[in-house]
Amino acid sequence: MSKSEILLKLADLLQADKLENVQALTHARVPIVKMMDPVTGIACDICINNLLAVVNTKLLRDYAQIDERLRQLAFIVKHWAKSRGVNETYKGTLSSYAYVLMCIHFLQQRTPAILPCLQELEATCVVTIDGTTCAYFDQVDRLRNFGVQNNESVARLLWGFFQYWAYYHDYANDVISVRTGRLISKQMKDWTRRIGNDRHLICIEDPFETSHDLGRVVDKYSIRILREEFERAADILQYDPNPSDSL
16 A cells, blocks of 8 residues: 555544544645544644654754753744644644754854754764665763853743844845754755745755755745744743733
8 A cells, every 4th residue: 555545544544533633634745644632632643654754853852852941942932833823834834843943953053052063973873764864973961061151041042043033044045954053055955946836935954854945835925924923922022021921
């Protein structure tokens, strides 16, 4: 059976078992079945044989073990994105994975840096999946004090994150690259023009599958919404004395 056939059969089984909002997205870049548990309200995506995602997840976990502020910042940003409706790739906004990479990039860029670039260090983890070599330094216990010289609080980092994406990121020219620990140019990636449905209006390089732009789904309409939401969040955090509810 093909992946699509398996996912369609799985969707039928889940639907029969009274799970809600069951959708088989068989034509997505990574085909999935979406569903929601009616008892807990927890939504879930199921994919098949997506081994690259396993390595991506390990990379995120290893970064999170270096400095607890990444985990805290990422949870807040993901909660904000879901609350504001800018966390659905099929609606032209960004995935949770993309937001976590944005957080890692932001913490790599702080002065002093809070996170290192694991792929620029000597590789201690090397895995090849479907011809893609995934290599990085995963002995993160040795990096626990990396960001100790930066004493910024999570609250200040959250404000800085939204400030960066609202007012300082160069959307026209820059690609964020966790793989290199810096910004690289759209010209270097040949992401300066639309090819098919890939628009490259906000560019987030996948750390392993480097030809994949996680922002490729964002169109002219949704990029405006995203930037307005970043500006709204930055302004609330700067001027509202009790910003949590309105954020």
